[in-house]
Amino acid sequence: MGILGFYLRKLYTILKTEVLVLPSRIVALLFFLVLLLLPVVTQDPYLLRILILANIFAILAASWDLLSGFTGQMNFGHALFFGVGAYTAALLNLHAHLPPWGSIPVGALAAVLAGLIVGIPCLRLRGTYLALTTLAFPIILMGIVFTLPNITGGELGVSGLDRLSRSRLSDYYVSVVCMLGLCAIMWKITDSNTGIIFHAIREDEVAARVSGINTTRYKLLAFCLSGFFAGISGGLYAHFMRIAGPSTLEVSMSFTVVIWAVFGGIVTIYGPVGAVFILFPLLEFLRFWPEYRTLMFAILILVILLYMPDGLLPWLRDKIEKECPRCKIRNVATRKTCRTCTAALD
């Protein structure tokens, strides 16, 4: 009992001194709570469907950020990992009758393998070369999918998979827990020692190597990690839609991931997640004018980029918070002095 009380008091202290002092942290907390408690308020299947898909794509966008934002390895073929995850999970489920909780992790492992296959030739490339080369991989795989229609179903894809779980509501909770859990893991990774090395590789690879870091190994690690998370999201998608088709490998899929991530702000993890939760429901909302939907989407992105080239969420965050010039701790923009070192904020 005493130990429980101790942890409760510790939780309360953390909540009061670390979370409730910053608007961005309050928003993150609210985001968690709203997602977890939403079914109490409404169980509209259409709304749940949108949110499940948003959850799945949020994992995908965040995994792109982990690779391309943090290590600076611009990946334009992220659909490869998604597609490999989806197809592997689908084929295993259909032929080996593996239930979703088995086929999705195996699909993710296949995507890790895909990450290695892409990563090794790409180690020698950087910048634009890398971006343009990675674009090629999903297209190559798509060609193979089309030429082997009796295994992959060709244009129609692999259909008739098991459902993710028994009801729409439990599907929702599976996807929410996966999304929150995996994104928290990704955020933790980027905050750890490894994450700092990823930053160093992006900023100056030569300097990182001079400091004794095996950049090759870390770049491959980034490819594998990103492939793993993207593979999970691909498997979830296949089991939720109950079909894995060539649309998971399309160029537009890769582009969409990049749009989400850059729109939300790269090198943040929370940026891409937030962007998916803003853009995906927005796109659904625009369905009232189906012909103009994609056009408005494109124009919105162009206009937002003109004013906030670093992405939407970092821009918003800089508006409501400022950094203490002395101790680099973030404060609410309304404060006159820093909350820890009491230096005057400008």
Added chain:
Amino acid sequence: MILDIIISGLISGSMYALLAIGFSLIFGVARIVNIAHTAFYMVAAYCIYYGTHRLGYHPILGMTAAVILVTLFGLICYKLFIDPIREHEAAVLIGTIALAIAMQEIMLLVFTGDFLSVPSLVKGYVKIFGVKVFYQQLLTVGTVLFILAALRALLMKTRLGLAIRSTAEDREVANLMGMNESRVAMITMGISVGLAAFTGAVIVPLTILHPHMWMHPLIMIMAVVVLGGLGSIRGSFLGAYILGFAEALVVFLIPMGAFLKGSVALSIMILVLLIRPEGLFGVAFEEER
């Protein structure tokens, strides 16, 4: 069969060469990866369709008007959307993707998703070893080679060409030497979009128009510029023909070839990159800090 392969390889090679050189130019000079490059080609093709079919102009007049209009349109897009965010590499990437999607959607709204076609400029064909070679195909290859020669002359013999080449070499030093860097970038953008529009004009009679027609050439020209070396015009030229012929070979020789043509061309690119990471003619860029 062999002649079929040669003709088809030459046509697609020429098309990729023109597009890839424009793409390569603007990357070399302004470090802009213009994903919307082939979208301009698509818009030009639709403009020609509109000019010749709906307004009934003579094809040559329609083509000239289309090239000029699309070039102007490209410059306006550059000024409005690309120039303000040029310093943010990632933003330029998705900005141009969004631009391309916007153009595709506008074309989809105006012309619907139907497959359209434009009649060829010159009718008739000549039989070489029993294979029909249309005059239009010969005309296309000839025009492309002429334009490439003209472009080379422009780059090598004129003062403007010197400015473009030196800006591509080193932006800051070129600026210090009194070249207006942003104006050179603007002019290069004009040339680049002009080349894309021109490709649309010469290819349009040989192909079918639909709003998604920019996707496949885009992937291919990206492969071409990576294969030839980014920013290298000679590399783009050779790479385009290599991949053009590879595509033609796959389509004619392998049973399910039409599905595999992209895969094989891109695999060739990756194989070359494994041996020469900077492409066939590329210069290994100094680390840009």
